Amino acid sequence: MFKSLSVASVFFSLVVSGTLLAGPLGIGTTATDEVIAGWDIDVRPDGMGLPVGEGSVAAGEGLYEAKCASCHGLFGEGEGRWPVLSGGEGTLDTLHPEKTVGSYWPYASTLWDYIHRAMPYTAPQSLTDDETYSISAYILYLNDIVDDEFIANKETFARVKMPNEANFYVDNRPDAQNERCFKNCADPKLFEIVTTINGVTPTGHFKEDSGVAANHYEGNPSAASEVGTSNEISTTKIVFSDTAVLGEGVYDKACQACHSSGIAGAPKTGDKTAWVSRIEQGMDILNVHAINGYQGEDGVMPAKGGNMSLSNDDVINAVAFMVESSR
Template structure:
C-alpha cells in the first residue's frame, strides 16, 4: 500500500463522484451519505431501517403515560375523537368494527416508523430511538401482542408478528359491474327513500332556519385574537409557542384541557396562581379535571417558553 496526501484522496473522490454522477441531463448534486442518513427515517416490515437501541415495556409505560395518554387514553382507549390504539379484537367482521393497532395493523414496523416520524402529535421526531422502542413495546403490550417482560430491539422488534397480517389483500377492483340501461331499469314500487338527519351538517351558509352554523375550525379564532390585542412582547413570544405546541389540545378541549376563551374552565386554575399553572405546564398534571403531559409532550421547549405561553 502507498499513502496519498489527503488532498489527493479528496481529489480522487471528486473525480470518482463526477464519473458516477453523470445523469442524462447532468442536473443536481450528489446526495451524500450524511445527507441521506439524516433524512432516511423509514422503517419496513422486514426490519430495514430499524436503528440500534432498545426499550422495554416497563420503560415504555411512564413514557406512554407522559407523552401519549392525554390523547390516546391511559389504556389506549382514545380520548374524544383521537385514535383508539388498543382493543377491538374480533370486531372487524361485525357491525361495529374497531380498528386498532392490535386488531387491525398488519405490521409492527409501522408502529415504530409512525411514532418516530410523527408522534407525539405536537412534537414530531422528538423521541430518541430508545424511547421509540420503549413506547412501541408498550403499545404492543397494551394489545396483548407481547408480554410485560418484552424488550424491543432491532432483532426482537422485527420478529413481532401482528395477528391481522394475513387479512390484507391487494386491491381487486373493479369489483362491481353496472350496465348502461336507459329505460325501465328499476321498479319504483321497490324504492325506499332514506333522507338525511337534520342538524348533523353545518348549513347556516345557505339555510336561514338551520340550528347549525356554517362553522369551521377558523371560528374558534376570535377568542385567541381578542387576547392578541393587548399583548406584551413576552405574551407575543408566548403566543408563538402556544400556536406550535399547545393549541392542538387547548383549542379543542382534549382530555379535559380547558379551552382558550373558556373563562369558567380557567377560573379555578387561575386562582391557583401563575406559579402553579406554569409548574403544571412544565412538569405535567394528572388530576380530576384532566391530564396534561409535561410541556404538552414537547420536551424541546424550554421552561421559559412554556411559562410565556
C-alpha cells in the first residue's frame, strides 16, 4: 500500500490530526453505568450474571400456571405447536427428537437467562428475579432434575447438572470458510425480515396470519373487514366503539399472540361460534375473567394475559375490541 514507512507515518499523522481537530461528532449520548447495567443482563453457562435472589418449586408452580401454562401446558406438554418443556429423554438420536428442557437444554443458568429475557411471550422481561428463579425451579422439577424442596439461587444453580450438558462442546471450526461470490444475487429489495420460521414457529398468532379485522391492522378499525372462521365468513362493516378503538393497541401488544390463533383454548378473535356463549355471559363477567384470570373447560386464561403491567382499563378496552370483532 505504502512504499516507505515515512510516507505511511505522514499519512497517519494527517488522519489523526484531522480527527482531533474535528472534535466530537455530537451523535448519541454518554453510556452511563445505569444504561450499561440495563443492557448487561445476560447470564453465562457458568452462572456468571445470575442476580441475588431465590425461588422455590412450590412458588414456581403457581407462577407457571398463571404465566406459562396457557402456551406450554400445565405439565410442560405444550399447547398446540408451542414448545414442549418436559419429557423427550432418549429421543435426541432418533428420527423424531424432542428437544425439551429435560432432554436437550445444557445449563440451568441459561434457562434462567432465557426466561428472564424473553418470557412470558406477551410480556418479556416483566418477571422479577425471584419469580424467574421460581419458574426455572418448577420447570426443572417437571423434568425430574430437582426435587420438590429445591431452592433456586445463584449458588444452587451452579450445582445443577443438566442431563444433556456433556453433549455440548466448543466448536473451534472457523465460522466462515468460503469466499464471497457475489454472483446470481437476489434483488435486495425483495429481502424481508420476518419473525416466524417456516415449520418451527406456530402459525396464525401474528397479525399477518390472522383473519381478524384485516383492515384494522392498516390503521382503520372501522373499515370493512373479513371476520370469523373459515366456516363463517362475514363482510359486515364493523364500527367499533370508542372503548374498542382504545383496546386495539392493547390487543396487538398483549392479546393477539393467543387470541389470533386460538391456542391453549383461547377463543379466536373473529370466530363468532367460539365467542357467542362467552358474549352471552355479559361484559362484566368477561372483564373479571380477563383481569383476574380464569380456568375454563378449554384452557387457562392468565390474569391480564400474563402482562401484569396492563391496567384494568387496558384489559377492559381490549376485551371490548375482541367482543366487537367477534359478533
